[in-house]
Amino acid sequence: MTDLAVRAEQLLRAVLTDLEVDVTPGSPAAEVIERHVAPLRLVSLFEEPSADLASLIRLLEGGGGS
Amino acid sequence: MLWEAQQKQEPIEVRDPGDALLAAAEMADELMQRLRIELNKDGKLSPSLLSAIGEWLDRSSKLNKTVLDARLDERTARIDERNVRISNLQAKQLDDVLRRILGELGHDLAPGGPVAEVVGRHLRAMGEEDLRLRSGLRRSDVVRGELV
Numbered sequence: 028m029t030d031l032a033v034r035a036e037q038l039l040r041a042v043l044t045d046l047e048v049d050v051t052p053g054s055p056a057a058e059v060i061e062r063h064v065a066p067l068r069l070v071s072l073f074e075e076p077s078a079d080l081a082s083l084i085r086l087l088e089g090g091g092g093s
Numbered sequence: 094m095l096w097e098a099q100q101k102q103e104p105i106e107v108r109d110p111g112d113a114l115l116a117a118a119e120m121a122d123e124l125m126q127r128l129r130i131e132l133n134k135d136g137k138l139s140p141s142l143l144s145a146i147g148e149w150l151d152r153s154s155k156l157n158k159t160v161l162d163a164r165l166d167e168r169t170a171r172i173d174e175r176n177v178r179i180s181n182l183q184a185k186q187l188d189d190v191l192r193r194i195l196g197e198l199g200h201d202l203a204p205g206g207p208v209a210e211v212v213g214r215h216l217r218a219m220g221e222e223d224l225r226l227r228s229g230l231r232r233s234d235v236v237r238g239e240l241v
Binding site for chain 1: 183186187190191193194195197198200208211212215216219
């Protein structure tokens with residue numbers, strides 16, 4: 028299974044590219060991605076990476092939650 | 094029995110039920126072998142007694158297996174439950190990060206909106222890729238003859 032942080036970064040880069048946002052290294056968007064994704068790398072050190080995509084889709088379709 | 098032993102201050106060890114049953118099965122096997130030796134040497138044990146002991150040993154072994162299997166099922170269920178919990182938690186973390194980043198870059202992830210549609214499309218593609226990779230793993234594991 029793909030690492031959680033790697034998965035988040037891949038997803039964000041793909042989505043932002045589709046939204047025509049510049050995500051090349053050094054761009055403002057790349058900096059924002061790095062700042063938010065970095066904490067996920069710690070999560071991946073301690074837990075098995077297995078983010079459930081079906082759960083994520085449900086969260087997105089439901090407008091998120093806390 | 095344990096309560097009585099405690100009242101008499103006898104040193105009774107409280108053991109894991111599986112370990113206790115395993116020890117009982119080993120003891121029964123040893124007893125059986127000794128009885129066989131005695132029978133061969135003196136010829137004093139009756140075949141019916143030997144048969145009864147054999148039956149008891151068989152029953153004890155089955156009981157032991159049942160307990161150990163139940164414990165294995167319980168552990169497997171706990172691992173599955175933990176994996177589901179972690180998967181859901183990580184999905185939530187991923188959702189939070191997506192919202193924060195897209196929000197900071199000025200994109201609204203409202204349900205049904207164009208950004209949500211793009212995200213959903215990429216997530217489904219990732220899901221399909223996961224399925225494809227898992228299928229590939231299973232095929233290679235069959236070739237290697239190993240379990241995941």
